[in-house]
Amino acid sequence: MTEKEYLDALNKALKWLPKPEKEICFNYAREMIEDRIENGFSEAEAVAQLETPGQMAKAFLEDRGSLKFKFSLPLNSGLTVILLVLGFPLWGALLLAGLMVLLAGFLIAGCVPFLCVVLTVSLLFVALVSVSASPFVMGTVSFTAGIIQFGVGMMALGGLILAALGASLSIPWFKSAVMKTAQNLRSLFFQEVKKW
């Protein structure tokens, strides 16, 4: 395994970590490899001396303080607990409704990247068939029909590029929106506990 392959695998295994934290882990592993290379080991030997990217990522993730969360609602007073239980029909229904609205919003927003992907695939099919079939149409039906067929293929190709562009922009946007919302929701009820 090369240094790049090792670091790529580590990067993949740490994909859920926030970027600054990922950078720290990544730099640590890279430094370990490069220091070994400077000490006379070949790139392959240096990488082989390290634990696997999976083991390394596991150690990073296990050690990460923010993996531990503490329930942060003030449930220490008896009155709060009683009020929470009595008020459950009201706040429970509102919470559920809020979550459903949020879920509906995500489903609608998720349609955009989904539509872009479906359009990309189907337009690719249309473009391939139309362009490759146009010479046969020119020969068997008429020249004009063949040209129109070719034009349709080109149009589908243009649409395909736009749809692919839309997919490449909307997928990361949707992913980051889901993650940010999940983090915000979590921070409403849970508090991060640092290990060190």
Next chain:
Amino acid sequence: MDSQLKKGLLEICVLAALAKQDSYGYQIIKDVSQVIEISESTLYPILKRLEASHDLETYSVEHNSRLRKYYRLTDSGRRHIADFLDDWKAVMTVIDFIKGEVHHD
């Protein structure tokens, strides 16, 4: 060796590896592994913990057109080593007692 004991010993070994001069990750691994087994994934949390407890501090130096992270022992780190050695004297007294009793039987 008991894992908790090993963890404690590793921390002190890492601090001791920095007692004479500042060092970097791979060098610390080389120094410490002469006496006790240590891997990169074990060293990483130890360094972070010691940095968080101000027993060591870090700085970066440009080395072969890349930045290398160096670790420096602080006064708190030196006290940590001294406390460990004091505690260990007491532990040795207990061990001597245990050995004496076992051999006596």
